[in-house]
Amino acid sequence: MKKSIFTFALTAFIIATVLVSCQDTSKKEEQARDNVEDARRDLDDAKKELSDARQAATAEEWKSFRASTDSTIRQNELQIAKMKANMKNKGKSIDAMYAKKIEELEQKNNNIKLQVQAYKNDTNSDWEAFKEEYNRDINELGTAMKNFTVDNK
Structure with missing residues (x-):
């Protein structure tokens, strides 16, 4: 009985770990898109700062x-x-x-x-x-x- 409870607990633990670690690919894709969009905004901000720094003299x-x-x-x-x-x-x-x-x-x-x-x-x-x-x-x-x-x- 102890052996079957231990086996059941171990199996449940492994299944729970696999289910938790496997995220839906759409979530990963959405997160990657958000990261790309943030990077683009940062790049645009950096370009604007560079442009401001390199202004021509009046x-x-x-x-x-x-x-x-x-x-x-x-x-x-x-x-x-x-x-x-x-x-x-x-x-x-x-x-x-x-x-x-x-x-x-x-x-x-x-x-x-x-x-x-x-x-x-x-x-x-x-x-x-x-x-x-x-x-x-x-x-x-x-x-x-x-x-x-x-x-x-």
Whole structure:
């Protein structure tokens, strides 16, 4: 009798486990569809956030930025011209390294000028990244021009 009760209990347990673990496939399918829909909503939210982050500069902000950029580039050009004039006026023999450094500074300034001219202020452009890169480049150029006559030897 004990053996038959034990067998019956074991059989009932196995049947209950199988029935509980086997969900209806329509429930699984519905759950998978819900997960896909949630993922799509999350993707749409992420795209919107990216779009907001990459907004183009307003027309007024771009005009102001462009004016200050042109002014800075002109100042750099004048400073480079003064360096070239000082090199000629002092009557020293022109050091090739000095002339090469002036040429490098002039090339960096021209590259920055071309970057600004090539930038298209639209929604596909990353305005903040462009400003950050421009400011970094212009600061490096300014530091190089200040340290131009410093000899580190």
